[in-house]
Amino acid sequence: MEVTTSRKPAPPxxxxxxxxxxxxxGHYTPRGKAGLGEIAGIDDDLLIVSKSGRYFLIEVFHNEEPVFDLLFTSYSVENREGELIRGLVTGNQIVYDKLSSYIKVCKTEDNRDVLIFDGAQRRRYVLRLKLQE
Structure with a gap:
C-alpha cells in the first residue's frame, strides 16, 4: 500500500x-515532481490524498486503475485513548463495500457519516464523509 499526496500539499x-x-x-511517498506512473508502479494499491476547494479527497487505485473516490468535508484530530486500531473504521456500507477488497476496513453499526483511523503519536482522525445520495 502506497500513500502519496498532491504535488504541493500543505503540512497538515x-x-x-x-x-x-x-x-x-503502508508506506508514504512524497510526490514532489514525480508523475503518478512512477509512484503507481511501487505497489498494487495506491491512495492519493488531496484537497480540492472545500473538500478533501482520497483517490483509491488498484493496479493503476481508479477504484473509488472518497470525499470528505473535514476532519478532526483527537487524542487517542485506549488501543491502537489498524486500518479504517466506518459505519457507511457503501464506503465499506468499495474499500474492503483493497484496504483493511472494519464496519460498525454506527458512525454512518464518518471514517476513523489511528495515526502515530496517539492521533485519531475522524473524517466527515460527503455522502453520495
Whole structure:
C-alpha cells in the first residue's frame, strides 16, 4: 500500500497522509515532481490524498486503475485513548463495500457519516464523509 499526496500539499495534509499510511501498514511517498506512473508502479494499491476547494479527497487505485473516490468535508484530530486500531473504521456500507477488497476496513453499526483511523503519536482522525445520495 502506497500513500502519496498532491504535488504541493500543505503540512497538515502531509501529516494526515503519513498517518494514513501508518494506519494501513503502508508506506508514504512524497510526490514532489514525480508523475503518478512512477509512484503507481511501487505497489498494487495506491491512495492519493488531496484537497480540492472545500473538500478533501482520497483517490483509491488498484493496479493503476481508479477504484473509488472518497470525499470528505473535514476532519478532526483527537487524542487517542485506549488501543491502537489498524486500518479504517466506518459505519457507511457503501464506503465499506468499495474499500474492503483493497484496504483493511472494519464496519460498525454506527458512525454512518464518518471514517476513523489511528495515526502515530496517539492521533485519531475522524473524517466527515460527503455522502453520495
Amino acid at each position: 495534509l502531509r501529516t494526515f497522509s503519513k498517518d494514513l499510511a501508518f494506519s494501513l501498514g
